[in-house]
Amino acid sequence: EVQLVQSGAEVKKPGESLRISCKGSGYSFTSYWISWVRQMPGKGLEWMGRIDPSDSYTNYSPSFQGHVTISADKSISTAYLQWSSLKASDTAMYYCARVLPFGKAFDPWGQGTLVTVSS
Amino acid sequence: SYVLTQPPSVSVAPGKTARITCGGNNIGSKSVHWYQQKPGQAPVLVIYYDSDRPSGIPERFSGSNSGNTATLTISRVEAGDEADYYCQVWDSSSDHAHVVFGGGTKLTVL
Numbered sequence: 001e002v003q004l005v006q007s008g009a010e011v012k013k014p015g016e017s018l019r020i021s022c023k024g025s026g027y028s029f030t031s032y033w034i035s036w037v038r039q040m041p042g043k044g045l046e047w048m049g050r051i052d053p054s055d056s057y058t059n060y061s062p063s064f065q066g067h068v069t070i071s072a073d074k075s076i077s078t079a080y081l082q083w084s085s086l087k088a089s090d091t092a093m094y095y096c097a098r099v100l101p102f103g104k105a106f107d108p109w110g111q112g113t114l115v116t117v118s119s
Numbered sequence: 120s121y122v123l124t125q126p127p128s129v130s131v132a133p134g135k136t137a138r139i140t141c142g143g144n145n146i147g148s149k150s151v152h153w154y155q156q157k158p159g160q161a162p163v164l165v166i167y168y169d170s171d172r173p174s175g176i177p178e179r180f181s182g183s184n185s186g187n188t189a190t191l192t193i194s195r196v197e198a199g200d201e202a203d204y205y206c207q208v209w210d211s212s213s214d215h216a217h218v219v220f221g222g223g224t225k226l227t228v229l
Binding site for chain 2: 061
């Protein structure tokens, strides 16, 4: 079974750093991109960026460029999303998803990681 | 940048047909994907490449795409279909290719 399992919920203070993870299993991790998607409370889906785990090439949505970093460790089939200095406005659910080729549909999705940033 | 427009809400009685639209400039030239998201759950792919269904998705779910509008059609709607639905495309028309989501449509089963 193809699966993406994300790390657990986090509670952080403004200015702190954070890295959340997304571990793939049941498929060849280096054969598919991984994307990250933000969902703020009560809002829609926002694409943040993607990584090709085979060579760690990334591209980001202009809305998130410079605010987050996406990386991957193919030796352990894990992708990461990290912040160097969190803000209260980063409070959201974050999903990773495997990107299918030729059209870039997302399937499957991870279960989500809730990040709460509060002083 | 490319914009996808969905109606905020659609209501339908059980057993009837629901149609959720996704508008975009010449969207018929792109591959459109649809996701279902129930409260407290991660999104699930229900239609990809305009009209293909992943395994496990009921045949009641279908899709079409032409001109400036893509449509997700749910036949014989059930209470369990109540959810938010999002359309998505990959926009490679600019220098930096990226993913675009529609704003989402809340389907209410009356």
